[in-house]
Amino acid sequence: MFDINATRKSFTTSDGVKLRYLEAGTGQPFVMIPGWSQTADQWHSQINHFSKSYRVLALDMRGHGESDKPAHGYRIYRLSKDVREFIEELDLTNAILMGHSMGCSVLWGLYDLYGADRVSKFVFVDEPPSLSNNATLTPDGLVQAGAIFTPEATFGTVVALAGDAEFFAVLYCHGMASIAVAEALAMSGDEALRPVLERAVRYSLAMQSPATGGWRYAAGDKGDTSQLGWQLMLLSSARTAGLGGFESAEAGARSFLHAVSSGRAGGLAAYRPGERPGAAMTAEALFCRMLLGMPADHPAVAEGIEFLAHTPPDPRHPNAYAWYYSTLASFHVGGPQWEGWNHRLQAALLPLQRRESSGLDGSWDPDPVWGGHGGRVYATALAAMTLEVYYRHLPMHRRATATAAAAGRLGR
Numbered sequence: 001m002f003d004i005n006a007t008r009k010s011f012t013t014s015d016g017v018k019l020r021y022l023e024a025g026t027g028q029p030f031v032m033i034p035g036w037s038q039t040a041d042q043w044h045s046q047i048n049h050f051s052k053s054y055r056v057l058a059l060d061m062r063g064h065g066e067s068d069k070p071a072h073g074y075r076i077y078r079l080s081k082d083v084r085e086f087i088e089e090l091d092l093t094n095a096i097l098m099g100h101s102m103g104c105s106v107l108w109g110l111y112d113l114y115g116a117d118r119v120s121k122f123v124f125v126d127e128p129p130s131l132s133n134n135a136t137l138t139p140d141g142l143v144q145a146g147a148i149f150t151p152e153a154t155f156g157t158v159v160a161l162a163g164d165a166e167f168f169a170v171l172y173c174h175g176m177a178s179i180a181v182a183e184a185l186a187m188s189g190d191e192a193l194r195p196v197l198e199r200a201v202r203y204s205l206a207m208q209s210p211a212t213g214g215w216r217y218a219a220g221d222k223g224d225t226s227q228l229g230w231q232l233m234l235l236s237s238a239r240t241a242g243l244g245g246f247e248s249a250e251a252g253a254r255s256f257l258h259a260v261s262s263g264r265a266g267g268l269a270a271y272r273p274g275e276r277p278g279a280a281m282t283a284e285a286l287f288c289r290m291l292l293g294m295p296a297d298h299p300a301v302a303e304g305i306e307f308l309a310h311t312p313p314d315p316r317h318p319n320a321y322a323w324y325y326s327t328l329a330s331f332h333v334g335g336p337q338w339e340g341w342n343h344r345l346q347a348a349l350l351p352l353q354r355r356e357s358s359g360l361d362g363s364w365d366p367d368p369v370w371g372g373h374g375g376r377v378y379a380t381a382l383a384a385m386t387l388e389v390y391y392r393h394l395p396m397h398r399r400a401t402a403t404a405a406a407a408g409r410l411g412r
Contacts, residue, residue: 004022004024004041004044004047004048005024005047005048005051006022006023006024006047006051006056006058007022007023007024008020008021008022008066009021009022009023010067011085011086011089011090013062013081013082013085014081014085015070015072015073017062017067017068017070017073017082018067018068019059019060019061019062019067019068019082019086020040020059020060020065020066020067021040021057021058021059021060021086022040022041022043022047022056022057022058023055023056023057024047024048024051024055024056025050025051025052025053025054025055025056026055027053027054027055028054028055028094028095028096028120029054029055029057029090029092029093029094029095029096030050030054030055030056030057030095030096030098031057031058031059031083031086031087031092031095031096031097031098032046032047032056032057032058032059032098032099032100032103033059033061033083033097033098033099033100033103033106033107034058034059034060034061034064034065034100034101034103035099035100035101035102035103035126036101036102037064037168037373038064038100038101039060039064039065039066039368039369039372040058040059040060040065041058041065041368041369042100043056043058046098054096057086057090057092059082059083059086061079061082061103061106062074062078062079062082064372065368065372066368066372069372076102076105076106076109077109077112077113079106079109080106080107080109080110080112080113081113083097083106083107083110084110084113084114087118088118092118093118094118094119094120095118095119095120096119096120096121096123097110097119097121097122097123098122098123098124098125099122099123099124099125099127100125100126100127101125101126101127102127103125104124104125104126104127105127107122107124167217167218168217169373170217171204171207171215171216171217171227171230171231172227172230174200174203174204175204175227175230175231175233175234176230177200178197178200178201178204178234178237178238179230179233179234179237181193181196181197181200182197182200182234182237182238182240182241182243183237183240183241185197185241185242186237186240186241186242194241194242197238197241197243198243200234201234201235201238201243201246204231204234204235205246205249206219207219207231208223208231208249208252208253209221209222209223209252209256210252212252212255212256212259213249213251213252213253213254213255213256214227214228214252214253214256215227215228215231222272223256223272224271224272225256225257225260225269225270225271225272225281225284225285225288226271226280226281226284226321228253228256228257228284228285228288229284229285229287229288229325231253232250232253232288232291232292233291235249235250236291250292253288253292254292257269257285257288257289257292259273260272260273260275260281260285261285261300262277263277263300263303263304263307264303265298265299265300265302265303266300266303267282267286267299267300267301267302267303267304267305267306267307268282268303268304268307269281269282269284269285269286269304277307279307279308279311279322279326280319280321280322280325280326282304282307282308283304283308283322283325283326283328283329284325284329285304286300286301286304286305286308286329286333287325287328287329287332289301290329290332290333290396291396296332296333296334296335296396301333304329305329305330305333305337308326308329308330308341309337309341311326312341312344312348313326313344313345313347313348313349314348315347315348315349315351315352317368318348318349318352318367318368318369319367319369319370320364320367320369320370320371320378320379320382320383320386321369321370321382322369323345323348323349323382323386324382324385324386324389326341327341327342327345327386327389328389328393330342331389331390331393331395332393332395332396334395342390345386346387349364349383349386349387350387352364352365352383353383360376362380363376363379363380364376364379364380364383365379366378366379367379
């Protein structure tokens with residue numbers, strides 16, 4: 001859903017990999033390199049701002065975003081060489097280079113290989129001095145080092161850099177598959193599914209951080225809002241299927257949500273604590289808060305819905321993930337805003353479905369945000385789940401009304 005005033009272009013590296021990039025503005029070159037698992041679109045605000053004074057070029061690294069995803073070339077120095085070839089291909093001189101997170105490492109590699117040739121300035125954004133924590137660091141030392149991974153998680157990252165992204169996907173996949181098992185048990189009453197679900201829930205609970213209440217990739221990771229949503233949906237679905245004992249985990253989740261919240265009423269949310277709020281994470285956090293019992297008339301809910309109203313579905317900038325959680329949040333809040341959101345959603349989403357005499361008929365193309373990671377199955381599954389929200393779920397605001405009415409009848 002990013003509104004980026006830029007042209008999408010591409011060039012091909014010396015080993016035959018097509019890399020995509022965004023270009024906007026004129027003047028001194030300003031090259032932006034995103035972090036691991038991010039895309040050029042992460043720079044949307046910077047592109048729109050700096051393109052007024054610079055020639056801005058934001059690159060999707062190989063394996064990222066809209067660039068090719070070969071099975072080779074994922075060492076830092078190869079990524080650095082890609083940037084050098086990009087600079088030479090466009091004949092850039094006196095360039096400003098800015099990297100974020102792992103993008104900083106790519107720029108350090110570039111400097112190590114080629115010095116400051118063709119470069120006027122390096123800008124390094126949010127690169128931790130130490131990627132992995134270890135037993136020799138004190139709690140204060142961990143904060144100062146900025147370590148975000150356990151040693152096990154670091155190993156998984158290295159494996160993923162070799163082209164295997166299973167480490168980053170496994171807990172997402174576990175959550176989604178377990179939700180399906182929970183819903184099947186709840187609807188069918190097939191007791192053969194109960195031990196499967198119990199094991200799945202135990203695994204999710206074991207992966208939650210005892211310190212922050214969040215989930216991410218490995219056991220004990222500090223957590224992010226994206227992962228939190230799928231795990232809380234699992235616990236909610238498991239409770240519907242008759243399981244319980246999640247109070248401690250849900251208390252931890254509330255603590256994590258508080259840490260990522262901002263806004264006058266706490267209704268906005270970021271991906272991780274300290275980061276800027278965005279539409280997708282605000283929608284997901286809003287849905288999670290309602291799963292955890294926040295009523296639809298709470299000020300934080302109103303603030304979140306107001307924020308989402310400023311980023312309605314736009315077919316020019318599809319974002320399957322953000323649209324799914326925004327639709328969930330809007331539906332469960334209810335009221336006139338839901339009717340308006342659903343109308344805009346269907347107007348944007350339905351025309352994007354493929355209608356043709358081929359094997360792609362009925363599918364949705366991968367979007368430029370996360371579609372490159374999930375592919376056509378991901379895009380089509382999320383589109384279908386988004387469209388069926390209002391007949392798969394009983395709105396939580398109605399559940400609360402029904403519960404209150406039942407309590408009133410019991411009290412008479």
